[in-house]
Amino acid sequence: MKSIHIGTSAPYDVLIERGSLKNSGSLISGVLSSKRAAVITDDTVGSLYSETLMNSLSEAGIRASIFTFSHGEQSKNLSTLGKIYDFLCDEGITRSDFLIALGGGVVGDITGFAAATFLRGIQFVQIPTTLLAQVDSSVGGKTAVDIAGGKNLVGAFKQPALVICDSDTLRTLPDEELACGMAEVIKYGMIRDKALFELVEKHDLSDVHEVMDEIVHTCIDIKRSVVENDEFDKGERMILNFGHTLGHAVEGWHNYTNYTHGMGVAAGMCMITRNFCSAELAARLEKCVEAYKLPTFSEAPMSELLPYCSKDKKCESDSISYIVCEEIGKAEIRKVPVAVFAKLMLEED
Numbered sequence: 315m316k317s318i319h320i321g322t323s324a325p326y327d328v329l330i331e332r333g334s335l336k337n338s339g340s341l342i343s344g345v346l347s348s349k350r351a352a353v354i355t356d357d358t359v360g361s362l363y364s365e366t367l368m369n370s371l372s373e374a375g376i377r378a379s380i381f382t383f384s385h386g387e388q389s390k391n392l393s394t395l396g397k398i399y400d401f402l403c404d405e406g407i408t409r410s411d412f413l414i415a416l417g418g419g420v421v422g423d424i425t426g427f428a429a430a431t432f433l434r435g436i437q438f439v440q441i442p443t444t445l446l447a448q449v450d451s452s453v454g455g456k457t458a459v460d461i462a463g464g465k466n467l468v469g470a471f472k473q474p475a476l477v478i479c480d481s482d483t484l485r486t487l488p489d490e491e492l493a494c495g496m497a498e499v500i501k502y503g504m505i506r507d508k509a510l511f512e513l514v515e516k517h518d519l520s521d522v523h524e525v526m527d528e529i530v531h532t533c534i535d536i537k538r539s540v541v542e543n544d545e546f547d548k549g550e551r552m553i554l555n556f557g558h559t560l561g562h563a564v565e566g567w568h569n570y571t572n573y574t575h576g577m578g579v580a581a582g583m584c585m586i587t588r589n590f591c592s593a594e595l596a597a598r599l600e601k602c603v604e605a606y607k608l609p610t611f612s613e614a615p616m617s618e619l620l621p622y623c624s625k626d627k628k629c630e631s632d633s634i635s636y637i638v639c640e641e642i643g644k645a646e647i648r649k650v651p652v653a654v655f656a657k658l659m660l661e662e663d
């Protein structure tokens with residue numbers, strides 16, 4: 315089993331091993347002493363993996379109750395959160411007990427926020443089952459729910475007590491969800507690791523599972539180093555948002571329907587790179603993105619995307635920070651007035 319230690323204010327390990335879901339009870343017992351837990355999952359993941367998890371918890375002497383909600387971003391809201399709190403009360407979960415998030419980023423984000431706030435904070439474990447959640451959302455402690463005003467606008471920093479990544483669970487992911495995670499993997503290569511980018515560009519959606527363990531391990535290690543340097547998102551952590559400023563804008567323009575986060579990030583990375591970097595680099599990134607069946611551009615006119623960019627969480631009063639990688643593996647944060655960003659991006663239109 316591979317293990318990555320995350321040295322944040324509340325430190326923890328990420329364990330990476332195929333088949334580890336069925337040993338999760340004993341892995342959790344090695345870290346948390348309570349024998350009482352609540353598992354939070356969605357209906358799709360629950361039907362695939364909750365039995366294995368519940369059996370493993372029971373074998374380790376952990377009594378667990380399970381709360382299941384409908385899959386999808388539309389469940390990551392205050393209404394579902396309220397139901398989770400009610401469930402935890404009904405089940406008598408106390409401060410010394412813990413939550414387990416079994417699922418993708420939606421389950422991880424809402425469970426983490428419930429753990430950050432229920433009884434003013436209880437422990438939680440992440441068992442991410444999407445590629446995006448394994449390489450990104452389960453590590454680093456960002457938790458949130460969406461409100462009418464926007465995605466992830468209510469949240470907290472809350473590090474998990476343990477993360478268990480079983481890349482066998484990724485075998486049941488639909489191609490579209492795998493591609494979504496690959497957009498983040500390509501991002502990690504672009505911002506920090508040329509060798510990772512080169513590995514990814516040698517594969518495509520059909521055979522990337524062959525190198526999945528290496529990919530997951532490398533990405534988590536990059537996230538570790540960024541988060542250890544800037545746990546509370548004041549500076550360097552912003553590089554993780556390469557492609558995201560425009561990506562979120564494209565997602566918003568599509569009303570978050572029929573357009574995944576990964577598609578937005580992929581198009582966003584390509585748009586920024588075409589605008590600020592060499593034609594050679596832009597073409598190389600586009601080729602890699604296309605191999606994972608992700609878009610390299612958006613049909614939305616830039617003039618209609620820009621209003622979404624100025625609502626981005628990375629905006630401070632009238633300035634915006636965006637990330638440029640002029641070389642593969644090197645990211646630069648550029649902060650400019652929103653009007654300057656608009657002018658620069660309209661040159662691409």
Ligand code: NAD
Pocket residue numbers: 356357358359362385386387390417418419420421423443444445446447450451452453454455456457458465466483484485486487488491494575
């Ligand atoms: P998701 O959790 O909605 O999962 C995508 C779909 O895949 C769902 O329908 C789910 O039921 C299904 N699924 C999950 N695992 C499966 C499996 N193994 N086999 C088959 N189907 C499976 O979406 P996601 O892409 O994992 O996460 C997106 C969310 O993550 C967004 O809400 C985003 O805001 C958040 N996010 C958070 C952070 C962070 O740092 N906290 C970072 C990036 C994204």
Ligand code: GLY
Pocket residue numbers: 450451454456547551554555
């Ligand atoms: N996914 C971006 C971050 O964790 O900062």
